[in-house]
Amino acid sequence: MRLDILKALNEERAARRAVAVVTNQDSGEQRVVKVADVRNDPLKGVLEEHFRSGKSGMEETAEGNVFLTVHVPSPKLVITGAVHISQALAPIGRMLGYDVTIVDPRTAFATAERFPDVKVIAEWPDVALPPIGIDRYTAFVALTHDPKIDDPGLTMALKSDCFYIGALGSRKTHARRLERLKTERGFTDNDLGRIHAPIGLDIGAVSPPEIAVSIMGEIVQRMRQEPS
Amino acid sequence: MLAADEDILKAAEDWKKTGRGVAIATVVQTWGSAPRPVGSNLVIDDQGNFLGSVSGGCVEGAVVTEAIDVIESGKPKTLEFGVADETAWKVGLSCGGTIRVFVEKVE
Numbered sequence: 289m290r291l292d293i294l295k296a297l298n299e300e301r302a303a304r305r306a307v308a309v310v311t312n313q314d315s316g317e318q319r320v321v322k323v324a325d326v327r328n329d330p331l332k333g334v335l336e337e338h339f340r341s342g343k344s345g346m347e348e349t350a351e352g353n354v355f356l357t358v359h360v361p362s363p364k365l366v367i368t369g370a371v372h373i374s375q376a377l378a379p380i381g382r383m384l385g386y387d388v389t390i391v392d393p394r395t396a397f398a399t400a401e402r403f404p405d406v407k408v409i410a411e412w413p414d415v416a417l418p419p420i421g422i423d424r425y426t427a428f429v430a431l432t433h434d435p436k437i438d439d440p441g442l443t444m445a446l447k448s449d450c451f452y453i454g455a456l457g458s459r460k461t462h463a464r465r466l467e468r469l470k471t472e473r474g475f476t477d478n479d480l481g482r483i484h485a486p487i488g489l490d491i492g493a494v495s496p497p498e499i500a501v502s503i504m505g506e507i508v509q510r511m512r513q514e515p516s
Numbered sequence: 517m518l519a520a521d522e523d524i525l526k527a528a529e530d531w532k533k534t535g536r537g538v539a540i541a542t543v544v545q546t547w548g549s550a551p552r553p554v555g556s557n558l559v560i561d562d563q564g565n566f567l568g569s570v571s572g573g574c575v576e577g578a579v580v581t582e583a584i585d586v587i588e589s590g591k592p593k594t595l596e597f598g599v600a601d602e603t604a605w606k607v608g609l610s611c612g613g614t615i616r617v618f619v620e621k622v623e
Contacts, residue, residue, distance in 0.1 A: 289540055290623050294529050301525070311618075316592065344555025346545055355544050355618065357555050 289318060296320045297359065304361040304423070306339050313346070313353040361425045362387055363451075363511065368413055368441040369431030370397035373456070376500035377429070378406045384504065386427070391416040393437065413441035427452035427507045429487070433461070435468060443473050446482065452510045454487040454503060462486065484510075524568040528559040528622055537562030537587040538622040541579050543570045547598070548613035558617075562587045570617050571597070583619050592620040 293309065297320055300307035306323040310331065326335045334347050335356065342360040346353065365381040367374050370392035381388045388406040391413055392398040398410035409416040422428060428445035430438035433456060445453045446469075457465060462485040469475045488502030489509065525540070532538045541558040543550070551572035558568045558576060560583035570579055575597045586593055598614025 289620050291529070291532055294525065294532070294540075294622055298526050298529050343553070344542075344544075346554075355542075357542060 293318055293320050301359050301361070304421075304425070306358070306360045308335060308338060308359070309357040310335075311355045311357070312351060313355055315352070361423075364389070364420070364423075364426040365429065365507070366391065366417070366420060366422060366426055366441075366445075367429045367431060368392065368437055369433075369456075370394070370399070370402060370408065371431050372496040373431055373499050373503070375402060376497035377431075377503060378403055380500055380504045382406060384508070389416075389420055391441065392432065413437065413444060417441060417444045422448040422450050424449045424451055426450040427510075428454070429503060429507075430455040433457060435465065439465070439468060439473070442469065442483065443475075446475055446479050452484070452507050453482050454484040454506065456487050457485060459486065524557050524559050527567050531559070531561050532622045539583040539586045539619055540622060541570055541583055541617050541619045543615055544594070544618045545616040546613060547615075550613035550615050552615075558583075560584070560587070571615060575615075575617075579617055579619065586619045586621050590621050590623070592618065594618050 297307055297309060300322055308321045309318060310321060311318045321329050321335060323339055326332055326339065329335055331349055331351065334349060338345065338356050338358045342358060344357045346355050363386050365386040365388045367377060368391050370390050374390055378388045378390060382405065390398060390403055390406060390408045391411065393410060393412045395410045398408050400408055422445055428450050430441050432438050438455060442453065442455060455462065455465065466480050469480055484506060488499060489505040491502050493499045493502040528538050528540055539560045541560065543552055543554050543556045546554055552570055556570050558566055558570045558579055560566045560580050562584060564580055564584060566576065566580050569576060579595065582593055582595055595617045596614065
């Protein structure tokens with residue numbers, strides 16, 4: 289690999305843009321393809337597929353056998369609610385390679401002591417979320433139970449193309465939430481269908497750390513499995 | 517690619533810039549149960565220092581040795597590890613899978 293290719297690759301990754309390296313197995317030729325340039329690339333179709341799945345692999349193409357190394361940005365986990373479940377969810381997310389941010393305007397909850405090693409922002413979601421940049425590599429989780437905090441967060445997540453949205457609350461709480469998001473914020477049933485609620489995989493979780501495991505399991509499932 | 521992989525390629529760039537000989541090993545194909553997915557990287561310098569992994573630690577030693585050769589010769593190599601190659605490489609994957617690893621020098 290030429291140093292300039294490695295440098296270009298690392299620049300794209302640092303800027304959180306998806307990028308691929310195409311290596312021709314026969315000629316040894318190598319090139320960097322930025323996600324923004326895919327549509328002009330001769331291997332457009334194959335590259336698009338790999339960017340979607342985020343998987344690297346060998347492909348037989350018109351150019352010969354090529355190996356595609358795909359780099360998609362590391363995922364982010366954004367949580368509203370510096371609550372007990374979040375205290376378990378944050379380290380689990382970190383262990384799985386997620387860049388974790390906790391948002392909660394209640395300063396008694398949102399402290400560095402309660403959340404060592406992750407970003408904690410003691411602000412309202414309206415203020416805290418825009419600079420974080422909720423993108424397609426982001427999972428958003430609302431855990432406060434408090435509409436004043438969760439609703440603005442969910443609103444921003446629904447307006448983004450993030451890959452996962454989950455909200456804590458019983459079926460009853462969730463039904464009321466959907467009603468509010470429809471009447472007060474103008475979302476359609478189709479939009480609201482993106483919210484996973486009740487949140488998490490159904491593993492009979494009871495304690496906050498167990499609920500955190502079920503939420504993280506659902507996030508991994510959503511990221512790794514094709515939507516059915 | 518998760519965050520853990522991020523520093524590895526940055527390290528390769530930084531090592532190269534400080535004048536070290538550097539090779540990158542990449543898992544290009546896997547068969548059966550393989551410990552690390554296609555695209556996983558191991559970065560090696562000419563002193564045998566390495567970062568990352570291409571298996572669960574089973575074949576890294578052999579890859580590092582081959583990588584030092586690649587750094588010297590400048591010629592890329594494709595290595596294969598698995599049950600069938602156990603005698604050839606004296607190392608294998610205990611999980612029973614097979615992996616193919618491409619090793620190239622950073623020029």
